[in-house]
Amino acid sequence: MFALVDVNNMYVSCERVFRPALNGRPVVVLSSNDGACIARSNEAKDLGVRMAQPWFEVRHLEREAGLIALSANFELYGDMSSRMMALAAEYAPRQEIYSIDECFLDFEGVPGDLVAIGRDLRSKVLAWTGLPTSIGFGATKTLAKLANHVAKTADRKPGRYPPQYAQVCNFLDLSAEQLHAVLSAADVGDVWGIGRKTAPRLNEAGLRTVLDLLKADVPALRRQFGIVMEKTLRELRGTPCHVVDDAPQPNQQIMCSRSFGAPVTELPTLIEVVSQFVTQVARKLREQGSLAGGVQVFINTSPYRRQDRQHAPSATLRLGQATSDTRVLISAVVRVLRSIFRPGYNYAKAGVLLVDLQQASHEQSALDLFEPGPSPDAPERNRASLMSAMDALNDRFGRGAVTVASAARRPGPSAHASKQERRSPRFTTRLDEIAVARA
C-alpha cells in the first residue's frame, strides 16, 4: 500500500505562508530569469496561465486581473520542503522523496484507517508548516499518483470527481462501481508516465480514459509504446513494478544551466559564466561524495529569435582522472568552451554538465598514465583539503566568499546576470531576512 503526498502549488504555497495577503489572489512564481511561469496558484490557473508560459505573454494580467508575479526563491522552497518531508516521514516505515514537493510513503504493515491517517498527516503539515497537501493511496505507485490526482482535482474542479475524494483519496476504499466511475473520468494523460507525446497517440488508437487503457491489450501496447508503457499498465492493474526507494543512489549527472538576461557574444563573458556554473556543480559533486569523470558544455542561441543565425554546439571532454577539484573542472570546461565557441552569434543560454560520476572512495589514484609528476597521493590530499576549506569558508561567510579567480564576478553590472526583481526574503534560512512580527 503506497501513498503519494504532494504539496499543492508548492512554490506559490511557500510564498503564501509568509505573505497571507496572497491567499485567494492569482499568483505565479517566475523562473530564474523572470522569464517564464513555473508555478501557478489555482486562481492563476483559472486565468488561463499555462505551465512554463513566458511571463511577457501574461504580464498584461497584472493590471487586468491583479495577477501577482514573484521571482523564484529556491532557498526558501528547499527549506520548507525539508520541514514538510520530515513530518511526512513520521507516518510510514519508508519514505522516498521524489521531488521538492512530493514523497511516496510505503504503508506496508501499517494498521488502521489510512484515510484517517492521511487526514492527520495533512492537518499536521498544514498546522506546522502552513503548506496544503493532497494525498492519494493505491496498491502501486502509479495508482497512488492517480489517487492523488483525484484528491487534488476533486478539491479544485467540482463535478469531475465526487467531492468526498477531495484532499485525501484511497482507491482501496472504493467499491468496484466507484472505482469504475473514477477511472472512466480520468484521461490517459492524467496517468504518471503518459506525457504530451504519448497521450495523443493513445487517443488516436481510441484510448481516451484510464478505463480504456485498462481494457487494452498489454502485448500490443508494449510493441507500440515500449517497456515503460507495459510497466505503467501493470501498475494500473495493481501489480507493483516500482518500489519505494528510501536509499536513493547519488546523482549520475549534475547540471547547471541558465538563460541570460541579454544576449552574450563575447568569449570572456561566457568563460566567466561557465566558471560560475562549475563552482556550483563542483560544490554539489563534493556534497554527494562523488568525482566527475568528464565534463560537457553547451551554449546556444535563442531558437525564438528567428532573425538570428542559430548555433547550438556542445562537446564532452573525458578527464584523465576523475576529480572534484573546482580548478581542474574549470580549466577542462573552459577548454571545451573555447573549442565550441564561434564569434558572431547571440548566445542566449549556456550549461555545464558533470558526467561519468563515481564515488570518491572508488577512485583509483595513480592510474593516470598520462599525468606526469610524482606519486599523486599527497597532491590529492592537499587538493581535497583545499576544496573542503573553500566549502567551509563559503558556508560560513556566504556563497562566493572564496572562489576560483576565473569564476569571480567582475565589478559593475553585468547584462547577462539573471533578473530576480521580485524575489521574496529567504525567511527561514537567512538571519538578516527573517520574518518580523509587528504588533
Place this chain on the structure above:
DNA sequence: TCTGGGGTCCTAGGACCC
C-alpha cells in the same frame, strides 16, 4: 524586447570485437 532548470530511463544505431 522578453520564452525554466534539473534530472531519469529507454532505444536505436554505430563501432568494435572475435
Place this chain on the structure above:
DNA sequence: TCTGGGGTCCTAGGACCC
C-alpha cells in the same frame, strides 16, 4: 561473384518527470 553472426559498449536523442 559470393559479402556472417553474435555480442558488447558507447552515444545521441527522445520521452518522461517535477
